[in-house]
Amino acid sequence: MDFTFNDDQELIQKTFHDFVEQEVKPHADEIDERKEFPMELFRKVGDLDFFGMRYPEEAGGSGVDTVSYCLAVIELARGSLSLAAACTMQSLMATYFLYRFGDDELRHYFDKALKGEKIGGICMTEPDAGSDLNSIRTKAKVFDDHFILNGMKTWVTSAPVADFFTVFAKTDNHDKLSIFFVPSHLDGVVVGKNIDKLGVRGSVTSEVSFDDVKLQQNCLLGEVGEGTTCLREILAEIRIMTAALSVGVATAAFEDAVEYAKTRVQFGRPIGKFQAVRMKCADMAVQLETARHYLFYAASLTDNDLPRQKESMVAKLYASECANSICDMASRVLASYGYAAEYPLQRYLRDARFLLIGGGTSEILGINIGKELGL
Numbered sequence: 001m002d003f004t005f006n007d008d009q010e011l012i013q014k015t016f017h018d019f020v021e022q023e024v025k026p027h028a029d030e031i032d033e034r035k036e037f038p039m040e041l042f043r044k045v046g047d048l049d050f051f052g053m054r055y056p057e058e059a060g061g062s063g064v065d066t067v068s069y070c071l072a073v074i075e076l077a078r079g080s081l082s083l084a085a086a087c088t089m090q091s092l093m094a095t096y097f098l099y100r101f102g103d104d105e106l107r108h109y110f111d112k113a114l115k116g117e118k119i120g121g122i123c124m125t126e127p128d129a130g131s132d133l134n135s136i137r138t139k140a141k142v143f144d145d146h147f148i149l150n151g152m153k154t155w156v157t158s159a160p161v162a163d164f165f166t167v168f169a170k171t172d173n174h175d176k177l178s179i180f181f182v183p184s185h186l187d188g189v190v191v192g193k194n195i196d197k198l199g200v201r202g203s204v205t206s207e208v209s210f211d212d213v214k215l216q217q218n219c220l221l222g223e224v225g226e227g228t229t230c231l232r233e234i235l236a237e238i239r240i241m242t243a244a245l246s247v248g249v250a251t252a253a254f255e256d257a258v259e260y261a262k263t264r265v266q267f268g269r270p271i272g273k274f275q276a277v278r279m280k281c282a283d284m285a286v287q288l289e290t291a292r293h294y295l296f297y298a299a300s301l302t303d304n305d306l307p308r309q310k311e312s313m314v315a316k317l318y319a320s321e322c323a324n325s326i327c328d329m330a331s332r333v334l335a336s337y338g339y340a341a342e343y344p345l346q347r348y349l350r351d352a353r354f355l356l357i358g359g360g361t362s363e364i365l366g367i368n369i370g371k372e373l374g375l
């Protein structure tokens with residue numbers, strides 16, 4: 001087994017590391033405080049070809065491996081989880097179904113999205129349908145040459161700035177989910193106000209309603225009733241990506257805590273010399289190292305075309321729980337400074353809660369891991 005990164009992977013890590021140090025970290029607190037989509041930085045991430053990393057070159061992407069993609073995601077999340085959440089959404093969920101099923105007309109949106117010039121949102125969740133996607137009520141009425149879409153979605157990442165949506169709905173002739181492409185400028189598409197939230201506040205989210213929206217035939221992505229099957233194609237990758245987001249924010253909290261433990265002096269010595277603080281740093285290191293290594297294991301299964309359904313869930317569940325545990329321990333090491341708004345640790349702590357929800361809650365992942373075990 002090879003546990004080293006190759007030259008290309010190291011170059012990608014360094015590129016994103018330097019970008020985050022120079023361009024993201026200085027603005028990360030401001031992104032959180034303003035609660036606005038960080039458009040300028042989003043476009044700069046587009047200039048780094050991030051949005052096309054996981055798409056093949058013939059589709060306009062750079063076709064890099066999952067390990068490289070995770071290295072970039074970790075770096076972005078280390079700087080700002082708000083920015084990283086918006087960018088990862090654009091690079092996978094918001095564009096994947098367009099890539100797989102879009103015709104020439106729709107591919108125009110895909111091409112622009114890879115450059116960050118058009119922004120996409122994914123609409124699955126509804127007020128009464130979160131983990132249980134089968135209870136989605138958004139309905140598409142089927143006509144000979146078009147569809148009429150009605151329904152209400154919520155928690156749609158990037159919705160206030162989105163040019164198009166990928167919408168999960170049921171058709172009136174099928175009880176399983178279908179997927180529709182919906183440009184945001186169409187009559188009947190209404191984006192609600194930004195949902196004010198605890199963390200990832202620069203990754204704006206809102207409700208989106210569809211009121212008699214007329215969609216042409218080519219807006220059906222895939223076959224009627226095939227939505228859940230299509231979603232499964234990308235779910236493992238989404239979970240591995242969310243594990244990378246988790247490792248990123250955990251790394252930021254861990255680095256701040258160790259630095260603080262070395263420099264904060266109490267009772268005549270750096271607090272890291274006290275066993276209680278040293279053990280917390282060691283516990284953080286153990287969790288971070290194991291989450292990080294398991295993440296790359298799951299990513300390398302993808303790159304080697306090996307089954308990774310269970311492993312992607314293990315990676316996401318473990319890394320997101322570790323991120324929250326590490327942020328909590330780091331906050332204890334910094335004590336009052338971890339509580340102060342002017343230090344980023346409180347932001348990491350708030351942002352990390354999102355990772356327990358997006359990509360499947362820990363409870364849902366636990367249930368599905370159990371199923372993989374034959375239980």
Ligand SMILES: Cc1cc2nc3c(=O)[nH]c(=O)nc-3n(C[C@H](O)[C@H](O)[C@H](O)COP(=O)(O)OP(=O)(O)OC[C@H]3O[C@@H](n4cnc5c(N)ncnc54)[C@H](O)[C@@H]3O)c2cc1C
Pocket residue numbers: 089121122123124125129130131132154155156157158200205354357358359360361362363364367
């Ligand atoms: C910041 C943010 C961004 C988001 N972005 C998007 C987006 O872009 N697009 C989108 O469609 N959605 C998005 N979501 C929504 C997200 O996907 C849902 O919140 C998630 O699926 C969970 O649904 P829920 O919040 O309705 O919780 P529920 O499903 O209502 O769950 C509530 C609690 O019950 C537990 N639970 C539910 N069912 C079971 C069960 N069978 N067994 C055991 N426990 C169970 C859950 O684990 C959880 O603890 C976003 C959410 C957040 C917070």
